[in-house]
Amino acid sequence: MGVEFRTRGRSGKNSAAGITPGAQAARDHATNVAASSSFLPVDSPDVSSDFTSEDSLDELRALATSAGAEIVGEFTQRKDRPDPATLIGKGKLEEIAGASASVSADVVLFDHDLSPSQQRNIERVVHTRVIDRTQLILDIFARHARTREGQLQVELAQLEYLLPRLAGRGVEMSQLGGGIGTRGPGETQLETDRRKIYRRVRHVKQQIENVRRIRAQQRQRRESVPVATVALVGYTNAGKSTLFNALTQSNVVASSRMFATLDPTIRAADLPSKRKVLFSDTVGFIRHLPHTLVSAFRATLEEVQRAALIIQVSDASSPISGEQDVQVESVLKELEADKTPRLRVMNKIDLLPPRQRESLRDSDATVHVSASKGIGLSTLLDRVDALLEADRPRRVRLRVPQNQGKLLAQLEAGARIYSRQYQDGLVVLEAEAPASLLRRLREWVVE
Numbered sequence: 001m002g003v004e005f006r007t008r009g010r011s012g013k014n015s016a017a018g019i020t021p022g023a024q025a026a027r028d029h030a031t032n033v034a035a036s037s038s039f040l041p042v043d044s045p046d047v048s049s050d051f052t053s054e055d056s057l058d059e060l061r062a063l064a065t066s067a068g069a070e071i072v073g074e075f076t077q078r079k080d081r082p083d084p085a086t087l088i089g090k091g092k093l094e095e096i097a098g099a100s101a102s103v104s105a106d107v108v109l110f111d112h113d114l115s116p117s118q119q120r121n122i123e124r125v126v127h128t129r130v131i132d133r134t135q136l137i138l139d140i141f142a143r144h145a146r147t148r149e150g151q152l153q154v155e156l157a158q159l160e161y162l163l164p165r166l167a168g169r170g171v172e173m174s175q176l177g178g179g180i181g182t183r184g185p186g187e188t189q190l191e192t193d194r195r196k197i198y199r200r201v202r203h204v205k206q207q208i209e210n211v212r213r214i215r216a217q218q219r220q221r222r223e224s225v226p227v228a229t230v231a232l233v234g235y236t237n238a239g240k241s242t243l244f245n246a247l248t249q250s251n252v253v254a255s256s257r258m259f260a261t262l263d264p265t266i267r268a269a270d271l272p273s274k275r276k277v278l279f280s281d282t283v284g285f286i287r288h289l290p291h292t293l294v295s296a297f298r299a300t301l302e303e304v305q306r307a308a309l310i311i312q313v314s315d316a317s318s319p320i321s322g323e324q325d326v327q328v329e330s331v332l333k334e335l336e337a338d339k340t341p342r343l344r345v346m347n348k349i350d351l352l353p354p355r356q357r358e359s360l361r362d363s364d365a366t367v368h369v370s371a372s373k374g375i376g377l378s379t380l381l382d383r384v385d386a387l388l389e390a391d392r393p394r395r396v397r398l399r400v401p402q403n404q405g406k407l408l409a410q411l412e413a414g415a416r417i418y419s420r421q422y423q424d425g426l427v428v429l430e431a432e433a434p435a436s437l438l439r440r441l442r443e444w445v446v447e
């Protein structure tokens, strides 16, 4: 049952669902999802966009499958407002409890974030583990992190998610056993006390800082040869890694599972003009990307923040690609990368019906491709060339007031600094910066 809060005046249908025992067992430990309750977000009116509860439930299904779960039933509820104690109504909870007992479900997934107390209250009624959307995403990240850096970042996000949830349930949580939401480095810490967790958080942060320093050194070495970085960003599963492989003749993992990519990869490629560029493939975005993850993945996402050009990859075959774009936009904004020059790539056009495909027209800002079939890639590379040419770095002298912290930070991030002097509240800099950045700083450019 999907809950729609009518007070928000949204459309969307009420989809009923029964218990349908899944046929195939999940790969590792079969985890049964007894019920997924879909709610529209009440706490973030900004980017809830036009995802209907059905779209949302489709996505939850894909997320659950990516976490290795087998779905055995679904529920949705339509409601005027959330119940503060249990989010959904008592009657519906009882119904879920009955259904989940009858199929011996291991887990009940909620397509909504639950407060620690809501989670506890619901668990008390349904007698199985209850996991919310954030925890599910954290779990997938934990499964897919391959590098030390990725693992550290996920662990930090997991620890920060768990801390407020420990009160009064340390014992239960330490006896969870296998399954969704128990995965990854976070779980071992549950057996210990809060103080130890704080200590662990500090330790992990320290280690992430070290990784970050190494990454910064590598970047500096890279940037001593001026080659522009082009970052591929987009909703999870849009085809970023497939496109990355096609553009750089690489072989990074591309998969129908969500969040297949966690660790950033950078590869060089030649553009048609013979100009060298670095393409960077990175983690995908999703609606309501848990905040702990965005901040934990800051080091990874620095590649996006520093890119000269952002290629925004969308899945043209997805009925909700427009809504997904809204979400991508909001994450780019959070990363302060929304002003970087951008090229829109509509991917997977091979999946569109022929008539629709023929009507597509590329423009300066948008290119239609099929990364897996290799369609439209030369047009794409031409566009990248042209956009980088238009955004060629220029060497300038700037006098920026010291109180312009944000602009100075942008300059540090996006330009090569040759010299820096402080005079009477001003910073005098010799720098080489792309045209797009200089436009933002033009009132401080002196020559």
Ligand SMILES: Nc1nc2c(ncn2[C@@H]2O[C@H](COP(=O)(O)OP(=O)(O)OP(=O)(O)O)[C@@H](O)[C@H]2O)c(=O)[nH]1
Pocket: 234, 235, 236, 237, 238, 239, 240, 241, 242, 243, 253, 254, 255, 256, 257, 258, 259, 260, 261, 262, 282, 283, 284, 285, 347, 348, 349, 350, 351, 369, 370, 371, 372, 373
């Ligand atoms: N039909 C079709 N499928 C594609 C195309 N590009 C990618 N795919 C498929 O889409 C799925 C996701 O592709 P990925 O390249 O892993 O997507 P991603 O954006 O890197 O996803 P995450 O790293 O998980 O965020 C895979 O099953 C790909 O085979 C395309 O042009 N056409």
Ligand SMILES: [Mg+2]
Pocket: 240, 241, 242, 253, 254, 260, 261, 282
């Ligand atoms: Mg990927």
